[in-house]
Amino acid sequence: MKIKHYPGKAVDASLSLEGSSAMGALYEENWLRAANQANQAIQASQPTRPTSSKLIRQSSSAGSSFLIEGISALSKYQMTLENIRQLEQQSRDKRIVSTIKELNGYRPSALQHHQQQQMHNGWVAEDQDEIEEIRPPVEGKEKSANLQESPAVNHYVLDPTERPRFPRPRQQFSVKPPSLRRSQTMSQPPSFATLRSPQKISSKTQQNLSNSSSSAYSTFSSAAEDSQDQVVICQQPQRLMAPPPREPPPEPPKRVSKPLSRSQTSVQRYATIRMPNQSMSSSRSIGRSRDSNASLRRHSLEQAIKELKLEEEKEVRQKSPHISPAASSNGSSKDLNGEGFCIPRPRLIVPVHTYARRRRTGNLKEQSSGGQEEDAEKDGRVEVSREGKYLSTLSGAKVLGELAILYNCQRTATITAITECNLWAIERQCFQTIMMRTGLIRQAEYSDFLKSVPIFKDLADDTLIKISDVLEETHYQRGDYIVRQGARGDTFFIISKGKVRVTIKQQDTQEEKFIRMLGKGDFFGEKALQGDDLRTANIICESADGVSCLVIDRETFNQLISNLDEIKHRYDDEGAMERRKINEEFRDINLTDLRVIATLGVGGFGRVELVQTNGDSSRSFALKQMKKSQIVETRQQQHIMSEKEIMGEANCQFIVKLFKTFKDKKYLYMLMESCLGGELWTILRDKGNFDDSTTRFYTACVVEAFDYLHSRNIIYRDLKPENLLLNERGYVKLVDFGFAKKLQTGRKTWTFCGTPEYVAPEVILNRGHDISADYWSLGVLMFELLTGTPPFTGSDPMRTYNIILKGIDAIEFPRNITRNASNLIKKLCRDNPAERLGYQRGGISEIQKHKWFDGFYWWGLQNCTLEPPIKPAVKSVVDTTNFDDYPADPEGPPPDDVTGWDKDF
Ligand SMILES: Nc1ncnc2c1ncn2[C@@H]1O[C@H](COP(=O)(O)OP(=O)(O)OP(=O)(O)O)[C@@H](O)[C@H]1O
Numbered sequence: 077m078k079i080k081h082y083p084g085k086a087v088d089a090s091l092s093l094e095g096s097s098a099m100g101a102l103y104e105e106n107w108l109r110a111a112n113q114a115n116q117a118i119q120a121s122q123p124t125r126p127t128s129s130k131l132i133r134q135s136s137s138a139g140s141s142f143l144i145e146g147i148s149a150l151s152k153y154q155m156t157l158e159n160i161r162q163l164e165q166q167s168r169d170k171r172i173v174s175t176i177k178e179l180n181g182y183r184p185s186a187l188q189h190h191q192q193q194q195m196h197n198g199w200v201a202e203d204q205d206e207i208e209e210i211r212p213p214v215e216g217k218e219k220s221a222n223l224q225e226s227p228a229v230n231h232y233v234l235d236p237t238e239r240p241r242f243p244r245p246r247q248q249f250s251v252k253p254p255s256l257r258r259s260q261t262m263s264q265p266p267s268f269a270t271l272r273s274p275q276k277i278s279s280k281t282q283q284n285l286s287n288s289s290s291s292a293y294s295t296f297s298s299a300a301e302d303s304q305d306q307v308v309i310c311q312q313p314q315r316l317m318a319p320p321p322r323e324p325p326p327e328p329p330k331r332v333s334k335p336l337s338r339s340q341t342s343v344q345r346y347a348t349i350r351m352p353n354q355s356m357s358s359s360r361s362i363g364r365s366r367d368s369n370a371s372l373r374r375h376s377l378e379q380a381i382k383e384l385k386l387e388e389e390k391e392v393r394q395k396s397p398h399i400s401p402a403a404s405s406n407g408s409s410k411d412l413n414g415e416g417f418c419i420p421r422p423r424l425i426v427p428v429h430t431y432a433r434r435r436r437t438g439n440l441k442e443q444s445s446g447g448q449e450e451d452a453e454k455d456g457r458v459e460v461s462r463e464g465k466y467l468s469t470l471s472g473a474k475v476l477g478e479l480a481i482l483y484n485c486q487r488t489a490t491i492t493a494i495t496e497c498n499l500w501a502i503e504r505q506c507f508q509t510i511m512m513r514t515g516l517i518r519q520a521e522y523s524d525f526l527k528s529v530p531i532f533k534d535l536a537d538d539t540l541i542k543i544s545d546v547l548e549e550t551h552y553q554r555g556d557y558i559v560r561q562g563a564r565g566d567t568f569f570i571i572s573k574g575k576v577r578v579t580i581k582q583q584d585t586q587e588e589k590f591i592r593m594l595g596k597g598d599f600f601g602e603k604a605l606q607g608d609d610l611r612t613a614n615i616i617c618e619s620a621d622g623v624s625c626l627v628i629d630r631e632t633f634n635q636l637i638s639n640l641d642e643i644k645h646r647y648d649d650e651g652a653m654e655r656r657k658i659n660e661e662f663r664d665i666n667l668t669d670l671r672v673i674a675t676l677g678v679g680g681f682g683r684v685e686l687v688q689t690n691g692d693s694s695r696s697f698a699l700k701q702m703k704k705s706q707i708v709e710t711r712q713q714q715h716i717m718s719e720k721e722i723m724g725e726a727n728c729q730f731i732v733k734l735f736k737t738f739k740d741k742k743y744l745y746m747l748m749e750s751c752l753g754g755e756l757w758t759i760l761r762d763k764g765n766f767d768d769s770t771t772r773f774y775t776a777c778v779v780e781a782f783d784y785l786h787s788r789n790i791i792y793r794d795l796k797p798e799n800l801l802l803n804e805r806g807y808v809k810l811v812d813f814g815f816a817k818k819l820q821t822g823r824k825t826w827t828f829c830g831t832p833e834y835v836a837p838e839v840i841l842n843r844g845h846d847i848s849a850d851y852w853s854l855g856v857l858m859f860e861l862l863t864g865t866p867p868f869t870g871s872d873p874m875r876t877y878n879i880i881l882k883g884i885d886a887i888e889f890p891r892n893i894t895r896n897a898s899n900l901i902k903k904l905c906r907d908n909p910a911e912r913l914g915y916q917r918g919g920i921s922e923i924q925k926h927k928w929f930d931g932f933y934w935w936g937l938q939n940c941t942l943e944p945p946i947k948p949a950v951k952s953v954v955d956t957t958n959f960d961d962y963p964a965d966p967e968g969p970p971p972d973d974v975t976g977w978d979k980d981f
């Protein structure tokens with residue numbers, strides 16, 4: 077698991093609490109100049125100023141470079157006051173629309189994501205069950221508001237690619253009008269089916285979910301007696317520099333008068349928090365007074381800064397003489413350059429706090445020889461614990477104590493010195509200022525970078541800034557799966573450094589096939605955001621020195637980026653590109669351009685007409701016309717939308733193509749390729765039954781169509797001879813996708829739908845079904861084609877269901893069904909969906925390899941070179957002789973429906 081830190085976002089959040097009104101003052105030009113000079117002064121002073129040796133050494137440590145970096149980067153950018161104010165205004169505008177809660181969580185989706193991740197994250201999840209208990213009692217309205225407004229969301233964010241979800245609730249049942257045909261399409265559950273109610277999240281889980289964010293920051297009180305107004309940089313003593321004076325150690329500041337001990341700190345305070353009725357703990361009263369301080373500051377940060385400056389000067393005068401004012405407070409601008417700037421600058425760093433080592437019994441290292449001990453001491457190590465539970469040991473230049481500042485909450489962990497160590501403390505105000513500045517700088521850097529990325533170069537500046545504002549930078553090491561195929565995804569990535577490899581798992585072999593390399597400026601992750609959340613490929617970090625990505629959440633992606641054409645189609649596979657071209661061809665065709673020739677069929681919601689476009693008699697199309705009022709009455713809106721989506725994207729020669737959709741007040745229309753060979757059902761009716769090889773050909777066409785759909789996780793759910801149309805060559809195509817559905821990987825669906833004779837037992841029993849239900853219906857189709865009647869046939873649907881539930885073994889197979897055919901049918905119609913052929917390890921290829929298909933020329937079928945067993949007579953593109961005659965609709969036109977549910981159709 078990766079843990080990442082995004083200080084920039086946190087800053088934004090905390091500053092919004094702490095009075096952004098005075099932000100401008102911090103950025104007066106002379107301040108910037110002073111900052112720059114301060115930086116130079118500090119660097120210049122390194123080798124020569126013994127009095128500030130610690131400060132100097134610190135400036136080269138990572139902790140202090142964090143500060144210095146901010147200053148020099150700022151001066152490098154030479155932002156004018158105007159620029160900064162602009163940025164600041166944008167940040168503020170953004171804040172206006174967000175609640176403080178959102179800001180602290182960075183944004184709702186991140187918060188949600190984070191809450192869920194926390195349940196899996198040892199870092200913060202230890203107390204899931206105790207959240208309620210350890211939360212301090214709410215006192216009065218203001219306090220309660222504060223608590224709520226300070227959600228405990230931290231900014232150590234885990235890998236966003238793996239996100240646990242809860243199952244979606246089952247869809248509603250819906251009724252479809254009876255088809256005119258023998259095998260009626262049904263979407264009504266049998267009355268004896270046990271209806272499964274949508275899965276509920278247990279109340280405890282829900283509670284955990286809603287509270288989990290609090291756990292990280294809620295109410296732990298720090299053992300440290302240092303102020304919550306400080307963030308501490310744990311300093312690693314530098315070996316090359318003059319060693320810190322051993323004796324006497326610098327006098328620790330009053331606040332930290334003795335080494336920290338676990339027993340007297342976290343445990344005690346924890347007890348106080350857990351027993352709020354006994355007495356208000358000191359930590360809580362501190363918390364309260366701090367809250368009111370915070371709100372005061374919120375109103376007048378400028379005033380506070382002035383006070384701070386006075387206080388600071390006073391403090392500096394009182395402080396130990398061996399630390400120069402310039403070094404200790406980082407000086408007012410006057411100290412550094414003698415020009416006497418009018419804008420006060422917060423202290424950069426207060427004097428070093430030296431903490432004594434707490435001996436740990438049993439620590440071999442510390443018990444060993446003096447030399448080793450000295451080394452250990454030089455490490456400057458601290459131990460992080462919570463509720464007396466050890467969490468980690470930190471050494472080197474680490475930042476501690478930022479959480480209480482960023483989230484305006486009590487200390488979330490206890491830090492104990494386990495060796496002698498020097499810590500550099502930064503006051504709240506200063507820390508926030510630095511963080512805000514680094515945030516602004518980062519924003520400018522990100523927008524610059526985005527501008528250099530070709531797909532973003534035409535975006536408006538304010539859009540780029542909006543994007544930069546919400547970007548999170550993440551880093552990966554070689555071999556890391558940044559995105560895993562099939563996982564749920566909520567984020568979009570732009571590579572800012574390094575290279576990634578794109579691979580796709582092969583359906584048959586499960587091997588990962590290399591697709592392409594992506595590098596700096598390339599993007600990925602848009603497909604899951606455009607589709608159904610699932611990642612369609614693997615993205616693996618390739619560069620030896622890692623990959624950095626700028627990550628954008630779904631919300632921002634949808635608002636600002638998703639419409640870019642380049643993003644929509646950059647990684648379209650060949651089929652999708654071809655499909656897009658086809659759809660493009662029909663872009664300019666309107667309903668009024670179509671001329672009705674004859675009726676091809678009548679479906680549940682209306683008629684299917686053969687049409688031609690005005691001016692082109694070389695082609696014909698099928699126009700399916702559906703009554704909106706009837707769709708609404710039978711609550712089939714979702715199914716119709718899904719039909720449009722799936723058929724509109726499919727590019728498979730065994731699936732009827734949908735070219736364009738139209739709508740008016742009364743009808744929805746689908747313009748499709750016409751299949752003038754008629755329905756397979758009509759041919760079957762006329763012939764009675766098919767022989768083995770004819771059945772094999774049609775079954776093989778369906779296997780191909782299923783292969784295409786299932787590899788895209790689409791379940792068809794309405795297989796029957798009526799929905800198989802022959803084209804003029806005699807190849808069969810699947811039509812009517814009213815019940816097709818795109819499933820999430822590994823998920824089931826519960827809608828009761830299909831045609832009674834063809835539904836699988838798990839659909840009847842409402843146990844949830846998936847693509848394996850299609851394999852069941854494939855077995856039924858084989859049986860019907862070979863015999864003329866489906867195996868499970870009752871005088872009414874309920875009887876049919878009862879027969880289905882008795883299983884395939886209770887069915888007598890007529891003699892004309894060969895042994896291989898009956899073997900395949902039985903393997904497809906297994907009661908247990910997991911045992912069905914096609915659904916097992918080898919996938920659909922297991923069906924293709926079955927003995928019944930021995931010698932079948934699959935390649936010829938796929939390339940349409942195989943001669944079909946029946947060649948329909950189709951004399952012209954308007955020949956409808958293969959279809960029955962249909963009288964005019966006796967019902968007349970339906971009522972208008974302008975409710976708008978179909979706006980995306
Ligand atoms: N592309 C096409 N080419 C030729 N005929 C078609 C085409 N599409 C549909 N038909 C004819 O229209 C009939 C009804 O179409 P379709 O099955 O799509 O409607 P439906 O409302 O979904 O029907 P059902 O009630 O059976 O689910 C088909 O059985 C077929 O005869």
Ligand SMILES: Nc1nc2c(ncn2[C@@H]2O[C@@H]3COP(=O)(O)O[C@H]3[C@H]2O)c(=O)[nH]1
Nearest residue numbers: 460467476477478479480481487488489
């Ligand atoms: N809560 C928590 N804090 C940690 C951990 N490791 C280091 N810390 C630091 O410990 C600090 C205690 O004070 P803060 O809550 O202000 O900020 C905290 C973090 O900076 C950890 O695992 N959990």
Ligand SMILES: Nc1nc2c(ncn2[C@@H]2O[C@@H]3COP(=O)(O)O[C@H]3[C@H]2O)c(=O)[nH]1
Nearest residue numbers: 578591600601602603604611612613647
């Ligand atoms: N499916 C697919 N995705 C690709 C390809 N090349 C790059 N990708 C990216 O890989 C990403 C994996 O996650 P998504 O499916 O969200 O979005 C995908 C695309 O952004 C490709 O050829 N096919």
